[in-house]
Amino acid sequence: MSAVALAPIATNRAFLPREKLDVLLDALRDDDRTIIGPIVRDGAVVYDEIRDTTDLPIGWRTDTAPGTYRLEQTGGTRAFDYGTALSTWKRYSHPPRVPLTTTDGDGLVASVDPEVPRVAFIGVRACELAALGIQQRVLGAGPAGDADHAARREAALVVAVECAVATSTCFCTSMGTGPEIDDGADIVLAELEEGFTVRAMTSAGERIVEGLSLATATQGHLESAAEQVATVRASIGYPVATGGLAERLRAVPDHPRWAEIAERCLACTNCTLVCPTCFCTSVAPTSDLDGTTGSTERVWDSCFTVGFGRVAGDANFRPYVADRYRQWLTHKFSSWWDQFGSSGCVGCGRCITWCPVGIDVREELLAIAPPDSPPAPIPWPLAPARGHAPAPVPVVEPARYVPVEVTAVGRETNDTVTLSLATDEPALLASRPGQFVMVARPAQAIPPISISRLRPDGLELTIRDVGPATAALTSRKPGDRLSLRGPLGRAWPIASAHGGDVVIVAGGIGVAPLRPVIDEVLRERHRFGAVRMYIGARTPRDRLFVEEMAALRGRTDVEIEEIVDRGGPDWLGRVGVVTQLFERASWNGSHTTAFVCGPDRMMQATARTLAARGVDPSRTLVTLERNMACGVGVCGHCQLGPYFVCRDGPVFSAAELGDTFTVDGR
Amino acid sequence: MSDRSDPAVAGLVERMLPGVPMTARGTLAVIGRIECPPAGTYVMREGRPTRDVGLIVDGRLAVCDRMGTEDVTLMTLEPGDVFGWSAVLDGISTASIVALDDARVLLFERFRLLSAIETDERIAVALYRRLLEAVASRLDATRLLTRDVYAAGGRA
Numbered sequence: 001m002s003a004v005a006l007a008p009i010a011t012n013r014a015f016l017p018r019e020k021l022d023v024l025l026d027a028l029r030d031d032d033r034t035i036i037g038p039i040v041r042d043g044a045v046v047y048d049e050i051r052d053t054t055d056l057p058i059g060w061r062t063d064t065a066p067g068t069y070r071l072e073q074t075g076g077t078r079a080f081d082y083g084t085a086l087s088t089w090k091r092y093s094h095p096p097r098v099p100l101t102t103t104d105g106d107g108l109v110a111s112v113d114p115e116v117p118r119v120a121f122i123g124v125r126a127c128e129l130a131a132l133g134i135q136q137r138v139l140g141a142g143p144a145g146d147a148d149h150a151a152r153r154e155a156a157l158v159v160a161v162e163c164a165v166a167t168s169t170c171f172c173t174s175m176g177t178g179p180e181i182d183d184g185a186d187i188v189l190a191e192l193e194e195g196f197t198v199r200a201m202t203s204a205g206e207r208i209v210e211g212l213s214l215a216t217a218t219q220g221h222l223e224s225a226a227e228q229v230a231t232v233r234a235s236i237g238y239p240v241a242t243g244g245l246a247e248r249l250r251a252v253p254d255h256p257r258w259a260e261i262a263e264r265c266l267a268c269t270n271c272t273l274v275c276p277t278c279f280c281t282s283v284a285p286t287s288d289l290d291g292t293t294g295s296t297e298r299v300w301d302s303c304f305t306v307g308f309g310r311v312a313g314d315a316n317f318r319p320y321v322a323d324r325y326r327q328w329l330t331h332k333f334s335s336w337w338d339q340f341g342s343s344g345c346v347g348c349g350r351c352i353t354w355c356p357v358g359i360d361v362r363e364e365l366l367a368i369a370p371p372d373s374p375p376a377p378i379p380w381p382l383a384p385a386r387g388h389a390p391a392p393v394p395v396v397e398p399a400r401y402v403p404v405e406v407t408a409v410g411r412e413t414n415d416t417v418t419l420s421l422a423t424d425e426p427a428l429l430a431s432r433p434g435q436f437v438m439v440a441r442p443a444q445a446i447p448p449i450s451i452s453r454l455r456p457d458g459l460e461l462t463i464r465d466v467g468p469a470t471a472a473l474t475s476r477k478p479g480d481r482l483s484l485r486g487p488l489g490r491a492w493p494i495a496s497a498h499g500g501d502v503v504i505v506a507g508g509i510g511v512a513p514l515r516p517v518i519d520e521v522l523r524e525r526h527r528f529g530a531v532r533m534y535i536g537a538r539t540p541r542d543r544l545f546v547e548e549m550a551a552l553r554g555r556t557d558v559e560i561e562e563i564v565d566r567g568g569p570d571w572l573g574r575v576g577v578v579t580q581l582f583e584r585a586s587w588n589g590s591h592t593t594a595f596v597c598g599p600d601r602m603m604q605a606t607a608r609t610l611a612a613r614g615v616d617p618s619r620t621l622v623t624l625e626r627n628m629a630c631g632v633g634v635c636g637h638c639q640l641g642p643y644f645v646c647r648d649g650p651v652f653s654a655a656e657l658g659d660t661f662t663v664d665g666r
Numbered sequence: 667m668s669d670r671s672d673p674a675v676a677g678l679v680e681r682m683l684p685g686v687p688m689t690a691r692g693t694l695a696v697i698g699r700i701e702c703p704p705a706g707t708y709v710m711r712e713g714r715p716t717r718d719v720g721l722i723v724d725g726r727l728a729v730c731d732r733m734g735t736e737d738v739t740l741m742t743l744e745p746g747d748v749f750g751w752s753a754v755l756d757g758i759s760t761a762s763i764v765a766l767d768d769a770r771v772l773l774f775e776r777f778r779l780l781s782a783i784e785t786d787e788r789i790a791v792a793l794y795r796r797l798l799e800a801v802a803s804r805l806d807a808t809r810l811l812t813r814d815v816y817a818a819g820g821r822a
Contacts, residue, residue, distance in 0.1 A: 565811055567739045572766075575728065576741040577807040584746055601813045605806060 014214035015221055017195040018077065021053045024159075027208050028120040033157060036092055037122040038085050043071055045085040047092070050122070057082050064167040064349065067358030080123055080191050083167040084348050088276035089121055089128055093135060093152050096300045100283060101401065101440065101483075103293035108403050109440035109483035112295075114148040122159040124185060126178030127170075127346040129160055131276030133184050137340045138279050139634055146634045148298075157204055160185035161196075164228045166236045169349030171362060174240035177346040179232040190225035197225050239362045241371040242343070246334040248369035253326065253659075257368045262322035264357050269302035271351035271359075272328065277344050278302070280636030283629050287443025294443030301635075303327050308637060311627050312447060312466040315599075331639060333365065338642035401440055401483035402428065404458065406476045412544045415465045416509065417474045421482065422458040428484060431459060432491030433516030434623060434651045438631050440483040445469040448628040448646070450513035451487065462512035462544065488631040490651045492517050492621060497593035501529040503615070505606050507536045507578050507598025511544050513623050513650075517595050518552075525557060530587065533560040536578030536598065540564055540571045578602060579609045589615035596622045604661060607654040617655040624650050671695035678772045682721050682746065686792040693786060697778040703765040710750055716759040718773040719750045719797075725769025730762040737762060741807065748800040754780060754793075 016024060028035050037050040040057045050056065056079040063070045064083065071082075104110040124132070136153060139146040163170075163179040172178035181188045186205030189196040197217045200206035272278040282301040287294030301308060304325075309318035318324050336344030345361075352360045408420035423429065428437070431451050439461065440446045447469045453460035465474040476482065494517060502521055506514050521528055533552065537543040543562065552560045561582075567575040574581070578598070592615050596606050603622045610620050626638035626645040633647030641660030643649060654661065676695035683691065700723070703709050710716050712732055722745045729749070730737040740761065743749055752759050753776040783790040 563742075567742075571739075574726075574742045574744075575739045577810045579810075580741075580803070580807060583803065584744075599813070601810055605810055 013217040013222060014198040014209060014212070015195055015217040016189070016198050016212065016214055019195075020212070020214075021079070021196070023212055024208075025050070025052060025122070027211050028122070028157065028159070031120070031157070031208065033118050033120040035120050035122060036089075038080070038082060040071065044069065045071065045082045046087040047085055047089065047121075047123075053079065056080075056123075061165065062167055064169045064353040065358075066169070066352050066360045067355055069353050077193070078164070078191055080161040080189075081165050083163075083165060083170070084125060084127070084350060085123075086274065086350070086354070088274065088348075088350070089124060089132060090135060090276055090279070092119060092121070093132060093156065094139065094146075094149050094279060095152075098148050098298045100296045100298050101446075102295045103442045106403070106481070107292060107442060108481055109296075109401050109442060109446075111400050111485075114151045116148070116151045116155045118155045120157045120159060122161075124158050124160040125163055125348070126160070126181045127172040127175070127348040128276055129158070129181060129184035130172075130175075130177035130346040131348070132158070134277045134340065134342060134344065134346065135279060137342070138277070141340065141633060157187075157208070158185045159187045159189065159205075162188065162190045162225065162229050163232045164191055166232045167349065167353075169352040169360075170236050170347065171239050171349060172347040173233055173236045174238050174242055174362075175343055175345055175347035176242075179229050179236070190228065192221060192224050192228075197221050240347070240365055242333075243371070245365065245369060246337050246343075248371075248373050249330050249334040249365075251374060252368055253330075255368050257364065258322040258326045261325050261359060261364060262320065264359060265304075265321050265325050266357060267304045267306070267321050267324060268356060269304045270354045270356060271361075272302040272304060273300065274350040274354045276346060276348060276350070277332075279634070280308070281629070282635065282637070283446055285443060285445050291443040296440075296446065298630075298635075301637075303331070303636065303639075309627055311625055312464075312470060317626060327639070329361070329364065329368075332361075335639070335642045339644075401438075401485050403481050404428070404484050406478055406480045406482065407458070408478055409476060412462060412546075413542055415474070416462060416544065417465075418452060418460050418462045419473065419476060419482075420455070420458065420460050421484070423484070424457075425484075428459060428487060429456075431487035433494060433520055434492035434513060435487035435489050436513075436628075436631070436650065437461070437484045437486030437488065439473060440485070441469075441472045444472045446485075446629075447473075448488070448631060449473075450623070450650075452512040452515045453519065454516050462509070462515070464509050485631065489646055490649055492595055492623075492651050494520050496619075497521075498527045499529070500591040500593055501587070501589075502531045503582070503589070503592050503594040503610070504531075504533040505536075505578060505582075505594060505596045505598070505610075506534070507602040508538060508542065509544065510597030510599070510602075510623075511535055513597050514595055515545065515548075522558070529591065531558045532582070532585075532587065533558065534578050534581040535560065535562045536564070536581075536602070537562070538565045540568060540573075577605070579605050582613065583609050585613070587613070589613040593619045594621060596620065600624070600661075607661070611654075618653045620654040621651055622654060622657070622661075624652060626650075672699070675700055675772065678721075678723055682723070682772060683792060683796070685795070687788050690786050690788045690792065693782050693789060694774065697782060698772055698774050700770060701773055702768065702770050704768050705765050707765045708762055709765060709771065710759045710761075710763040712759055712762040714759055715757050716750055716753045717757070717776045719748070719753045719776070719779060719793075720763075720774070721772045722747050722749070723770040723772055725765060725767035727769060727771075728764045728766050730764055732762070737764070741804065742766065748796055751797045751801065754783075754797070 035050050038045050038057050039048050039055050045057050058079045059074050059076045060082050061072050061074050062083045099112040101109045139149040160181050162181050186202045188199040200209040280301045281298045283296050284299045285296045310316045332344040402425045404421040404423040406419050407422045410418040436448045436450045438446050439449050449461045451459050452462035463470055463473050465471045552558050563574040594610050594615050596603050607620050624645050628638045628646040629635040631646045633644040638645035675698040679691050679695045727743045728739045729741045731740050749763050
């Protein structure tokens with residue numbers, strides 16, 4: 001539906017004789033629109049540009065089953081009896097490739113404004129209308145929304161066609177998305193033998209329909225149309241029991257069926273590519289040969305790819321196919337509700353039809369979460385921690401890169417440097433402890449980097465060289481310029497710790513996002529009780545901010561202890577893991593707020609040890625690392641249960657995370 | 667060894683094993699002894715018979731493993747930490763224990779401790795719980811270190 005449409009229009013249905021369908025197409029074209037609709041190509045119905053009605057799949061019907069799609073010519077005259085097409089409208093509303101950045105004249109990375117065509121979609125099904133609506137909620141959510149998608153939907157007029165046939169893989173009835181069309185289109189057609197009933201649903205649709213000078217549909221036309229769609233509903237039935245499904249799925253993260261499906265699943269990504277609501281993307285860099293200029297594109301990606309959950313340093317949060325299938329299915333039917341207020345499935349059945357091994361999502365849901373199975377005993381821990389802002393911090397123009405200058409480079413360890421960056425950009429100068437920025441260099445991937453110090457004239461980033469993109473940053477020199485986007489994410493709720501004790505626990509590079517917390521706590525030392533810091537590193541040579549830590553040890557109002565995993569002949573300090581520093585400490589944690597950052601396993605162990613010391617889980621705050629490709633919650637990479645880590649975090653309380661923090665493969 | 671308790675040992679038993687009932691503490695005070703290994707002393711050696719279970723009173727000890735020709739520190743132990751639990755199992759030390767500082771330790775001789783455990787289940791309950799906590803803590807630490815070896819993490 002056009003985003004410029006006004007309130008729904010209540011018009012009587014008109015009748016469009018079959019031979020005048022071209023008149024409708026002409027009217028859409030006269031409205032300066034490229035018409036996208038169903039055509040037959042390569043043995044399937046797909047969506048593409050159509051010139052006239054002869055391009056439509058007249059007389060074609062489809063026979064589908066799990067892993068099977070067959071197109072048959074019936075010799076009939078109907079144009080829209082093909083069931084569902086192979087392709088989906090997201091190809092046009094959320095295209096497979098969208099330019100994101102380019103290199104400007106100064107050799108800096110600059111954002112690309114979207115250019116979108118004015119289009120009309122014809123032949124949109126009820127389930128597909130629901131999918132377009134879901135997509136608008138998904139890509140319009142968060143601090144920014146997706147500007148490209150918003151522009152494309154604004155420029156699209158939707159002509160829907162009610163289904164007159166169903167295929168064996170359809171289950172829109174179960175998902176409450178069809179087959180009747182009540183909303184979401186500008187114009188709705190119902191195809192009869194002799195023509196189409198026509199309803200204008202919006203003012204934009206009414207303008208088109210009025211220009212066609214159509215006769216009013218007869219009672220017979222309307223009854224035939226109603227009977228057709230009722231027959232479709234009856235033929236589909238209700239194959240998926242959706243009542244309580246989200247809760248039942250949450251209860252079974254360890255169901256053996258996940259592993260059984262993984263034995264069959266090829267992780268080919270077909271299901272996500274043909275899904276009309278799957279929205280995950282990655283950022284793909286390209287460059288010239290010398291690497292001085294380049295561009296990035298947003299490209300479709302899939303949570304089934306092995307690299308989807310991979311982060312710098314080659315850690316992978318979903319290494320197994322079973323992890324990835326569980327992620328996909330539980331997101332579609334469970335955590336999607338928490339994130340976007342609906343199911344992520346519209347029941348179009350494409351994932352069933354186009355699965356090369358015929359995995360049927362209806363069958364899997366029945367096996368994993370049957371209607372008589374109990375729901376999860378504990379709901380998602382959605383309540384925000386005390387004092388922790390429940391909504392993401394508003395971001396000023398999050399899609400825009402701004403130039404910053406490297407003013408100093410400090411080498412921390414063999415592979416880690418701290419860049420001091422100068423900027424007068426108000427948004428960057430308003431960054432809060434715990435937030436991060438996307439750091440761009442021409443021809444490189446764009447990594448998220450935590451802010452390691454806030455300064456009046458800029459900020460500091462502490463970066464470990466773990467791959468080409470970070471190597472391109474750690475090799476910068478004073479005077480070089482970078483492009484930054486941000487600040488992004490939720491900050492540490494430091495003020496919530498006022499009046500109580502503070503514990504800071506860091507492992508490895510995790511001390512970097514905690515450094516602004518240390519700065520703020522020390523700057524406002526009078527607001528806090530005891531301040532205790534426990535810092536771990538792999539080896540003495542991997543310790544960060546060594547001089548600053550030494551200076552802290554000289555203070556009488558701060559306790560600081562360090563430990564390394566592997567000592568050496570010159571190391572006289574403690575050896576072991578960071579939790580050993582406080583597992584038998586004498587302090588009581590009942591009035592303590594803990595700020596924790598390090599590898600997930602270290603943070604899980606720390607949260608457990610802190611809980612045993614009396615620290616309330618709502619006051620144990622951690623910052624998570626996930627694959628954050630967009631930073632604003634539209635690429636899907638960093639999803640964790642009901643959250644996008646980039647948008648809803650990266651700072652969470654242990655209470656907010658609940659078991660999403662401890663179940664492997666999420 | 668005397669069947670009468672040393673007041674200094676009794677005081678340390680009371681301080682360091684507060685969960686043990688009073689009469690059982692008396693038994694432990696009788697079989698316990700205090701030693702003060704200077705820095706650099708091997709309190710136990712990997713692969714050798716070990717005759718004591720110990721508690722650190724003062725100073726630090728290192729748990730070391732022989733890697734090639736060198737002893738590598740796997741973990742450092744602080745006052746209150748338990749060491750030498752092999753003594754109540756097969757009696758062969760799985761790691762070396764080295765004093766990093768001039769230390770003071772409370773030791774319980776293996777056979778006298780096993781005898782006390784068999785005659786007084788309250789000692790068994792208190793001691794084995796303490797040993798189990800120590801073993802669990804070290805296993806947890808080992809698990810974390812192993813994860814670190816196999817899956818490098820941490821935000822860049």
